[in-house]
Amino acid sequence: MKKIIFSALALVALSGTYSCTKLEENVLDEASVSGLSDRQLADGNIAPVYALLPNIFLHTNYFAVQEISTDEAILPYRGGTDWGDNGIYLALHQHTHTSTDPNLLNTWNLLAQSLSRSVSAVNTLPNLKDPSAAIYLAEARGMRAYYSMLMLDLFGVVFVKDDPQANSKILRGEAAYNYILSELLAAEPSLSPSVGPGRMSKGAAWGLLARLYLNAAVYRDRYATQFTFQPADMDKVVEYCDKIINSGQYQLSRDYFSIFNSNNHDNKELIFAVDQRAELNGTNRLAYFSISGDQFPLPAYPAANGTDGPAITPDYYRSWTSAYSPKDPSVDPRFYKQNLSIYSNPADSCVAEGDFNINRGILRGQQYGLLRVNGAFLRCPDGKYKVGRLTNVTRNRPTVPVIFTEQVDFTVAGSDYSTGYRVEKYEFSKKSTSGRNLGDADISIVRLADVYLMRAEAKLRKSNDAASALADVNTVRAARTLTTPPPALTTMDLDLLFRERGFELYWEMVRRTDMIRFGKYEGTWTEKTNNNTRKRIFPIPQTAIDGASNLPGYLVQNESY
Structure with missing residues (x-):
């Protein structure tokens, strides 16, 4: 049979x-x-x-x-x-x-x-x-x-x-690279341009081809002392980035953090993503991975807290402060989004369930949120939820405040529960049936901002076309107009572009690949000298x-x- x-x-x-x-x-x-x-x-x-x-x-x-x-x-x-x-x-x-x-x-x-x-x-x-x-x-x-x-x-x-x-x-090496390239090229003509970010579309293939050509020098000669970026490869990066940008199908988001909201499946900046919608039993857990065990983002779920997981390194944080000094890096809307009004109005400590949202981006200092006692959230006389300064209640240290510090390392002091600035980039899902594990925000694999930055990098690597690269980077920066966008840059080189990719794409699982391509992976940073x-x-x-x-x-x- x-x-x-x-x-x-x-x-x-x-x-x-x-x-x-x-x-x-x-x-x-x-x-x-x-x-x-x-x-x-x-x-x-x-x-x-x-x-x-x-x-x-x-x-x-x-x-x-x-x-x-x-x-x-x-x-x-x-x-x-x-x-x-x-x-x-x-x-x-x-x-x-x-x-x-x-x-x-x-x-x-x-x-x-x-x-x-x-x-x-x-x-x-x-x-x-x-x-x-x-x-x-x-x-x-x-x-x-x-x-x-x-x-x-x-x-x-x-x-x-x-x-x-x-x-x-x-x-391995060039043979492996050539195989992947041939498969993407063979698939691309028959792909649909309109199946959405959760499937392999024509735009997704273009984005992956651009990424593949951009990293071709690495994949051909992994251990090279200095990578050789061939002009023909860089031309292909530009070609496929142009296809995406000129298609008119994708759009940079005015609100940076909306790209990572729980309803982001229809966000036009996403080109290729992991489909995590609730009807597909999404499993995006990035929303709770980094935040404190005493941060509870959803009033409906008093057991849905953070894990005190990874923090950003002081080295990465200082890339922000050095870029914006003497101003605070929060002038860049990609760094931080304040949602809790208690910061600006300390008397406003009673919040309706539908209005409660924790802050997003890179979280520093004293944290505020829902106050939890004996497994239940405190309520105000009017029935709203009590919001205040958080302490390490879940760690049985109720007198120790949850204050995220810049310093974090592998020493005893540097490994405490509140050390290190945290990242809350993806939104907790309010449709989740558990509040914690079933996050329904699609996880970005390729998005339009990355396409502009890849095109900028290819132009720099091929002919040091700083003017065109600068224009692409500033296009991305200027797009975030829901609040005041970050100021336009006036110069551009590969180091600045690497820094910009760190600002735009942090926590999006491209950093290791970027560091290798830019020759920075063998560098020294907090707790790493290898x-x-x-x-x-x-x-x-x-x-x-x-x-x-x-x-x-x-x-x-x-x-x-």
């Missing part, structure tokens, strides 16, 4: 990492799917291609490896009791991580599983006659290229296979190496691990 791969019903074979590496999958015979239309079969094959994307972007997976390994984020052993995790976050930040790091393993496995599902879809969709199958096929091929791009960026390897039953071919260029990529998880040991030479560990 003819076999049909049907990923919606057949689970990918996940019995071990080796099976993921080989991209094996189970199959069901066609009797198992009898009675389904070609449209239902097409839908059933494309859905699994996207299904694990939210898991990849979980706060302890892709976010951790892309941010905590950089000068933007640091996660100490909080209070000597929280976030210890056998030192994995300390090691990730200090570039002393090993091949047994569980977050690296989780990210590897999720990427491998997503590749497997993509291969299944690419093999099945051509056999279906529904008109949707052709677009779905392009999406599956584009997503396979995207997952391969993440695998190359993180681990320096790409797995290539077309026959689901065959072993994957492993590519300058080994081999740390530009992560180790292949040891379980994957062990699982492939029956094929000698098949999967070789990256250098220095």
